[in-house]
């Protein structure tokens with residue numbers, strides 16, 4: 001049974017777009033194997049908790065359509081899925097590690113640890129705990145009985161090669177001497193990430209740990225823990241971290257990082273996921289646009305490349321435009337209605353949608369292009385004060401149009417350009433700005449048909 005998970009920490013205002021990528025891969029892998037996709041909330045770092053973060057993360061994942069099978073809000077067989085509600089579980093397993101001598105108590109003070117670190121740095125050594133307390137566990141236990149604050153540390157064995165196979169990166173080897181005796185239980189009774197992640201991945205029967213590359217260096221510590229408990233290793237796959245187009249780590253400065261930002265701008269969830277699927281992976285037929293179902297079918301973890309793919313919002317915008325274009329018109333209208341909170345005039349959306357569907361890259365472009373249908377222009381992008389004569393003639397000819405249809409409007413205006421010997425480009429720019437306030441609008445004649453004769457004449461009159 002394939003069981004995958006993501007384990008977000010509720011320490012930000014939403015799920016990071018990079019974590020949404022990891023979620024997509026986990027979701028797709030579970031789907032592909034008719035397995036389960038789990039969300040576990042890793043809130044062991046109580047100082048960094050952000051209120052509302054957990055709810056927002058789950059909501060955003062749902063809005064993207066990555067349905068999950070077990071989590072804090074829907075429960076499941078292996079709950080609780082919130083680590084802060086599992087403290088007694090971690091305590092039990094920490095005790096087991098101590099019994100097995102795979103972990104030990106440490107009562108070193110902050111000051112001692114700081115001195116140790118400073119001394120090691122001075123000698124250009126990698127800062128590492130020196131196992132000071134390991135050599136005097138009896139004394140340490142006495143101190144703890146008397147109330148001294150303590151942590152539990154991993155007892156990293158000396159001089160051992162730790163080996164594991166990563167589905168994306170192949171065999172990875174590291175010498176244990178490079179590892180620190182990591183704290184597993186903190187003095188506040190909370191586990192650290194390292195203990196909690198291993199215990200939970202085991203208890204929740206996670207078969208594949210698919211997570212970002214930044215956790216790769218933690219994996220050897222986790223392997224020591226799995227071994228100490230006598231548990232079989234899950235399969236590991238570390239997916240690449242998304243980068244800005246200039247290769248720097250995806251950061252707020254260059255790209256919006258919260259996944260819900262893209263939805264708020266009117267990116268379609270399927271387009272964003274399609275784009276994310278292409279991070280570090282390509283379709284066997286080099287297709288750029290494919291459905292999620294197709295992705296699930298053809299993708300394989302081992303085909304993901306490990307080098308950091310560039311997340312390019314310009315490319316994403318292009319792709320989103322392709323998705324918008326392909327929508328059946330009624331779906332497109334529905335999306336526009338929903339996007340604007342069902343507050344806009346539905347008829348007007350229905351009338352205008354076919355004029356703009358091909359021109360839009362995201363749903364928010366709709367108002368940019370169509371605002372003038374809903375509201376009279378408040379300002380004009382070019383100064384029309386010197387054009388009154390021409391505007392007056394436009395008004396005169398248009399008021400004579402009986403059959404108010406785009407063709408008829410167009411013909412009437414063409415005739416007028418010729419009669420007045422004004423260049424068509426200039427003429428229609430003036431008319432466009434008079435109607436829409438802007439130099440860019442959907443096709444003008446069609447727009448004027450939708451606005452209606454009376455409204456068009458009123459808009460011209462206002463300028464006279």
Ligand code: GLU
Nearest residue numbers: 007008009042197211215
């Ligand atoms: N809590 C970690 C995070 O925020 C989870 C890492 C993992 O998947 O093991 O990404």
